[in-house]
Amino acid sequence: MMLTSQEDACEVTCVHPEAVLKARVAMPDTGCVDNASALLKAVADPTRLRLxxxxNTGELCVCDLSAVVGISESAVSHQLRLLRAHRLVTFRKEGRIVYYRLLDQHVTALIGSALDHVRE
Known part of the structure; x- marks a missing residue:
């Protein structure tokens, strides 16, 4: 449990109706919040974030990803199934080789922003 210090809370109770209304209007619906939360949980795993x-550098096959991240191909495949289920990656097959890439620019921006934020 996190205790609240004096700096974390208002010293008096006051509500700013215009600001509250503006925030409520901008608030996404519950389904959207739940889906976004699930997506962020999927990205929050260190192995999945490394994948x-x-x-983010470009398309890679499962074998390449295994070599880059340092886990088994089976473990990579398992994590990629999860990432695919959350619509973060997509794949294509070329013969017996499966290549993965980020689904779209939203995912590229999400990963880039998260990493840029922690580097600052």
Whole structure:
């Protein structure tokens, strides 16, 4: 449990109706919040974030991803299934090789922004 210090809370109770209304109007619906939360949980796993970061450089096959991240191909495939289920990556097959890439620019921006933020 996190205790609140004096700096974390208002010293008096006051509500700013215009600001509250503006925030409520901008608030996404519950389904959207739940889906976004699930997506961020998927990205929050260190192994999955490393896979996404590797894919941020371009398309890679499962074997390449295994070599980059340092886990088994089976473990990579398992994580990629999860990332695919959250619509973060997509794939294509070329013969017996499966290549993965980030789904779209939103995912690229999400990964880039998260990493840029922690580097600052």
């Amino acid at each position: 996404l970061s590797a894919l």
